Amino acid sequence: MSNPPVKRRAFLKLGIASAVVLAVGGGAVALMKPGLVGGKLSPAARLVMAKIGQAMLVGTLPTEQAAMQAATQALLERTDQFLAGLPTHVLAELDQLLGLLISAPGRRLLVGLSSPWEQASSAEVGAALQTMRESGTELRVQAYLGLHDIVCAPYFSGQESWAVLGYPGPTPV
Numbered sequence: 001m002s003n004p005p006v007k008r009r010a011f012l013k014l015g016i017a018s019a020v021v022l023a024v025g026g027g028a029v030a031l032m033k034p035g036l037v038g039g040k041l042s043p044a045a046r047l048v049m050a051k052i053g054q055a056m057l058v059g060t061l062p063t064e065q066a067a068m069q070a071a072t073q074a075l076l077e078r079t080d081q082f083l084a085g086l087p088t089h090v091l092a093e094l095d096q097l098l099g100l101l102i103s104a105p106g107r108r109l110l111v112g113l114s115s116p117w118e119q120a121s122s123a124e125v126g127a128a129l130q131t132m133r134e135s136g137t138e139l140r141v142q143a144y145l146g147l148h149d150i151v152c153a154p155y156f157s158g159q160e161s162w163a164v165l166g167y168p169g170p171t172p173v
Contacts, residue, residue: 035098036091040080045098049079051117053151055125060155060164071160078154094150097143110143 035045050072054061057075062068083091100106107113113120113128120128132144155161162169 033099033102034095035102036083036095039083039091041076041083041098042102044102046076047117048098048101049151050076051120051122051125052129052147053155055122055129056148056151057155058122058126060161074158074160075151075155078158079150082150082154082157094146097146110140 033044034042036042041049053075054068054072061071083094086094100110102117104116107117110132111125111128112131113125115121115124129144129147132140135141135144156165159169
């Protein structure tokens with residue numbers, strides 16, 4: 001099931017609504033627990049992104065616990081590298097989004113996850129993300145799509161994920 005494309009007017013409304021919600025809600029939370037520190041994931045954001053990554057990448061990550069932890073750690077390191085290439089305004093919005101997700105109210109309202117990130121299973125996080133993806137609220141859908149891109153771009157850029165895709169790697173020149 002694919003999401004319908006966002007129309008320009010709806011996209012502009014979403015941008016304005018997102019800015020207001022994130023500025024009001026995320027601004028205060030981001031000051032208490034920032035999502036990014038020095039352009040990299042904060043410790044709390046690393047936990048959130050690890051849980052989200054493990055849920056989104058079910059079936060592509062190794063199933064053995066130590067190998068999964070190593071793959072998740074590699075994902076987080078590549079995510080920090082990915083973030084280094086983003087414009088300042090995108091980093092500011094991501095900082096606010098992660099600040100919201102770190103907070104209990106943000107986790108519950110935006111993601112729909114009642115369990116704390118530390119205790120949430122991959123199945124719980126996956127179900128909450130699916131609800132976000134299928135939400136009638138454009139803000140939740142756009143937040144999901146942003147998280148999806150922030151997980152998938154760094155993960156699938158890693159050589160260890162290429163075998164899952166059947167990609168042999170770049171052709172030597």
